[in-house]
Each structure stands twice: as C-alpha cells, then as structure tokens.
Amino acid sequence: MEVLQLLVSGISQGCVYGLIALGFVLIYKATEMVNFAQGDLMMMGAFIAYSYVNLMGMPFLVGFLGTIVSMAVVGALLERVIVRPMIGEPPFAVLMITIGLGFVLRAIAGAVWGAEPKTISSPFAGDVLRFNGVTLGYENLAIIAGTILLCLALFGFFQFTRLGLAMQAASQNQLAAYYCGIPVKRIYAFVWALSAAIAATTGILVAPITLIDPMMGFVGVKAFAAAIVGGFGSLQGAMAGGLLIGIVEQFAGRYLPTGFADTSAYALLLLMLLVRPEGLFATIQRKKV
Amino acid sequence: MRFIFKTRYHDDVRLFRHSGQWFWYSVLIGSLLLAPVMASDFYLGELALVFIWAIAGIGLMLLVGYTGLVSLGHAAFLAIGAYAHTWFITHGWPLPLALLKASLITAMFGALIGLPTMRMTGIYLAIATLAFAVIIEQVIVHWVTVTGGFRGLVVPRAEFLGLDLGGSMAFYYLCLGILIGCLLMALNLLRSPTGRAMTAVRDSEISAQSMGIQLARTKTVAFAISAGFTGLAGGLLAHKLGYLAPDAFSLLLSIQLLLMVVVGGLGSMHGVIFGAIFLGLLPQGIAMMRDVLPPAIAQVPGLEPGIFGAILILFLIFEPLGIHGRWLKIRRYFEMFPLYRKATYKRQKQFLRTERMR
Numbered sequence: 148m149e150v151l152q153l154l155v156s157g158i159s160q161g162c163v164y165g166l167i168a169l170g171f172v173l174i175y176k177a178t179e180m181v182n183f184a185q186g187d188l189m190m191m192g193a194f195i196a197y198s199y200v201n202l203m204g205m206p207f208l209v210g211f212l213g214t215i216v217s218m219a220v221v222g223a224l225l226e227r228v229i230v231r232p233m234i235g236e237p238p239f240a241v242l243m244i245t246i247g248l249g250f251v252l253r254a255i256a257g258a259v260w261g262a263e264p265k266t267i268s269s270p271f272a273g274d275v276l277r278f279n280g281v282t283l284g285y286e287n288l289a290i291i292a293g294t295i296l297l298c299l300a301l302f303g304f305f306q307f308t309r310l311g312l313a314m315q316a317a318s319q320n321q322l323a324a325y326y327c328g329i330p331v332k333r334i335y336a337f338v339w340a341l342s343a344a345i346a347a348t349t350g351i352l353v354a355p356i357t358l359i360d361p362m363m364g365f366v367g368v369k370a371f372a373a374a375i376v377g378g379f380g381s382l383q384g385a386m387a388g389g390l391l392i393g394i395v396e397q398f399a400g401r402y403l404p405t406g407f408a409d410t411s412a413y414a415l416l417l418l419m420l421l422v423r424p425e426g427l428f429a430t431i432q433r434k435k436v
Numbered sequence: 437m438r439f440i441f442k443t444r445y446h447d448d449v450r451l452f453r454h455s456g457q458w459f460w461y462s463v464l465i466g467s468l469l470l471a472p473v474m475a476s477d478f479y480l481g482e483l484a485l486v487f488i489w490a491i492a493g494i495g496l497m498l499l500v501g502y503t504g505l506v507s508l509g510h511a512a513f514l515a516i517g518a519y520a521h522t523w524f525i526t527h528g529w530p531l532p533l534a535l536l537k538a539s540l541i542t543a544m545f546g547a548l549i550g551l552p553t554m555r556m557t558g559i560y561l562a563i564a565t566l567a568f569a570v571i572i573e574q575v576i577v578h579w580v581t582v583t584g585g586f587r588g589l590v591v592p593r594a595e596f597l598g599l600d601l602g603g604s605m606a607f608y609y610l611c612l613g614i615l616i617g618c619l620l621m622a623l624n625l626l627r628s629p630t631g632r633a634m635t636a637v638r639d640s641e642i643s644a645q646s647m648g649i650q651l652a653r654t655k656t657v658a659f660a661i662s663a664g665f666t667g668l669a670g671g672l673l674a675h676k677l678g679y680l681a682p683d684a685f686s687l688l689l690s691i692q693l694l695l696m697v698v699v700g701g702l703g704s705m706h707g708v709i710f711g712a713i714f715l716g717l718l719p720q721g722i723a724m725m726r727d728v729l730p731p732a733i734a735q736v737p738g739l740e741p742g743i744f745g746a747i748l749i750l751f752l753i754f755e756p757l758g759i760h761g762r763w764l765k766i767r768r769y770f771e772m773f774p775l776y777r778k779a780t781y782k783r784q785k786q787f788l789r790t791e792r793m794r
Binding site: 181229232233236238239240242243244246247248249250251253254255257258262361368371372375379405409410413414416417420421 | 500506552559560562563564566567568570571574578687691694698738739741742743744745746747748749752753756
C-alpha cells in the first residue's frame, strides 16, 4: 500500500515537473533556444492568478483564464524584446540571457508582491480522496487531471490546427519553413506565448500545494533535468521524464537516507547523460555522411 | 597607430607584442605593488577579493572562452578547493602544499566531470555541470565529519614558516603573487600546443578532429585545468571568508562567475581582469545605490541578483564582447581617428546552426 501511495504522490509531483518540462521542450523544439526562466514564468503566472483571484476578487475560472491570457502576452513580449535580438547567436548566449531573465523576474515579483509566501483561494484545495488506503488530495488530483487535459489539447493543437502545423514546420527546419511562406518570427512569438501560458497553468495548479513565493521557480531546474532525461525536444519525452523523476524522488525520500531526495533527480540526470545522452525519446541524430 | 613588423615566426606567439606593452604592464604591476602604501585596509581586502575572483575567472575563461564548454557548476569547484584546503591546513600541512593539493584534488574532480563530456555539447554539458554542483552542495551539507555541515567550518589564519599571512597587507601580496603566477601560466598554456588545441576545439570540433586533435582528451584536460585554477581560488577564498558554510557555494555563485567572464569579455585574459573588477565593485555599487533609492525599491528581496540579471541581459544584447570588446573599440576609435568606421566590429548575423543534426 505504501508503494502505491508513493507512486500516486510521485505521479502528481511528476506531472508538475512534466508540465514545466513541456514548456522547455516547446521552446527548444521550435526555436532551439533553452529558456531557463521557465520556472520563473510559472512563478509569475501563480502571482498573477493570486492578484486576479485574491486581490481583485474575480471568480476562480475567470481569474484562471485571465492569467493564461496575460501570461501569453508576457511571453510574446519577452520574445520580442529579449529573445529576438539573440536569434543566430550561440546557444550559450541565449542560455545566459534566460538565466538573467529569471533573476530579473524574481526581483520583479519580489518588488511587486513581496517575499512572504501567499496562498491562492482555489476550489481544489482542502478535501482528500480515499480508496484502498491510498489518500490523494483534490489539489493533486487537479494537477493530474489538468496535465492530461493539457496534453490532449496540445496534441490536438499540433496535429489539427494550421498554427500548430506551422509551429511543427518551423521547428523541423527554420529556413525551409520560411521558404514555404510561414512567418517564422511570428511563429516564435506564438511559441513563447504558448509556453508562457502552459507555465501559467502549471503555476495555478501547483499553487495550492507549494505556497507562492518568488523562489518557487527553482523547481524549474528539476524540471529541466526531467526534460533532458526524457530527451530534449520530444513532448512525450518531457512528460515521461517528469513522471520518472517525480516517482524516483518520492521513493528516494522514503527509502534512502536524508539528502538523497533532493539529489536523486540530478543523480538520475547524470546517469542518463552517461548511459544514453540523447535521452529516453531521442530527437538528436548523428549525421550520416 | 602602431604597426608591428613581424620578422620571425616566434613573433606570433610572444607574450608581449611590443615595447609599449612591457611599459604599461610594468606600470600596472608597480602601482599594484605600491597600493598598500596608499590604500586603507578595507580597500586592500576588496582588492584581494578581486584577485581571487580573477584567479577563478582564469579557470572559467579557459573553459568557456577558450574551449567553448559552458559550465554552470564552477561554484562546486570553488567549494571543493575551499574545503580541501581547509582540511589540509587543519591537518598540519604548510600553506603552499595545502593550496597545491587542494588545487590538484579539484583538478581531479574536474577531469572526472570532464570525462563524460566527450559525449555532450552545449546545453547538455551545462546541465550536467549544474547537476554536479547541486550534488556537491548536498554532499557538503551531509558529510558533517569533514565539512561541518550547516554549522560550518572555521578556517585557520593563513601563515607560512611562522610568517602571518592573514593580515590584510600580507594577504593582498599573497593573492597578487598567485594571480600573476596564474596569469602567466594561463597565457603560456594558451600558446602551447594544448592551448592551441583548446581554441581549435572551440572554433570547430570537426576541423579540430580532422587536424588530428583528440577531442575527448583536449576537453578533459581543459576541464581539469579549469577546475584546478578554480580550486586554487577556492583555497584563497576560504582564507578570505574565514568561515565556510555550504550556502556560500550555491547556484548563484556559479552564475556570478559566468557573469564575470561574459561581462569581462569572452576569449581574452584581459576580460577576466575586467570582469573580476566589475564583480568586485558591483556589490559596493548596489550598496551605494540602496542609500540613494527610495526604500520601497531599495528593500526589494533579491534586488542584487535582479540587477546582476539585468546587467547580463544588457551586455549580451548590446555588447556581447564584454568590457574588453568595448575597450578595443574605444582604442580603435582613437587609433584610427578620424577614419574609424562604425561597421568595423559589426556583428555578423548568421543562420541558426542546428544542434540536432551533428
């Protein structure tokens, strides 16, 4: 029973990692840039939702949608102002710039909302679900359900809409997509907006479990490990990596001495890089000459 | 404007290109040697810290600026150097030997991390080093018998052969001496075949490989050397701090070190020095700004990292060559006056080079 309980909590935690990793992978797939500030975008999303729901008193659903729209705008703006000048620069420079962006976002959040942890009044909080001795909080259930819904929506978006197909094309070959008449630059802005919107959703879903404070974005580093374990550049890989890391972490926390819970994600990452550097679902291939 | 007429192949690899450089570097070293006469203890301490950052920066620059490998985990090497040095000192080793051994141990760790890097590039490598740094941080927290865990570890005062090196002036000269030694070592390394191989790997792995350079060996050696320099800086930093705690070596420190080499100017040893001065001055500048700003802004938590981040963004967008690049442009302007063309250093925009097909 204990194993099952750990598995369930691991899945719920893993969904969080997976969702953030999804944002990483989306941006990487489409633009080949690594957005290290993804966790901080999630933090911003949670804070904006807090402002809408708690400070302005909007109904939860309206606040939720409002947050997603606001964060999409923020994402597109960031792309325009900070990322677009960096197109064609070495990947390292882009990585550094998003690291800097993360610090700036954290300082902004600290300035606007203060450093004290906040809670969002969410309809998911409070109750627990019990069956067969396994307990699962409603908020965890909401995370799992939200993740599944979001994945389905994303799948549909990429398979069936013009914009989704254009994004796929731009991610496969920038120059060819450009020749086909796809406005690659605008697609980039859309990708950033989408990724920021996903981050916002994650933030709102996570908010009932971990309190909202400017430092909550550090979970992004673990999500990054998840994205790499899953094979950077593959959406299902990101989810799989997130779930794997979430579950491993729960078991390491229970059965191994203290300190291993925090490092297990990174140990797994190093192991993965040693054994199979291309990740679970590989997208990098060696060019055959 | 000075024209350098090269008559021998050796002229290409000389440390000092012309007599002017000899003169100005002697003036610089002379004024640094005389600085304790004029400056107060506080400024000597700050200068010593700048020297320590510069030593660590030499290590990171060799890796990032010359070999093209990004490390987000150099704080871990600083930490390993600091703790190893403290351990040796408390177990009765004399200071130079302890520093040397700490540096060698850190270099070993660097090689260890460098070994698997032959299979990784770019982002993957950065993340692997990040993971390594996080694991080292946890090891420091939990290996209480050696590191003291969260309680921390008191570093004994620096002394050698009965000579007290802990005073601000003695420590200043110690750091200055080691920095000059490290700089000469790094510059000589860069004109040796190993250093040339590192630069070749940075510019193009494929062409380096076809010239007969062993990629894996070069990268591992680069990592080891880089870690060795950083470990040496860590040993000095331990004396400077006087007290080691695990939270001093966090991810923020790794990023500060990277900020130092990026802001200073990637791919030049001048850049390291500029960056170290910048990193040393920045906290003072922010502290001064705090007094001027209204308290609503000045009391913001995380203001300092936020300003770091903003500076990093501005430099990467507007001056990717860093302070050293800006200095080159200014010098060029006056050398060429009034014929300087704005496009001399224009950035070449290029198409995205995909990493997915290698």
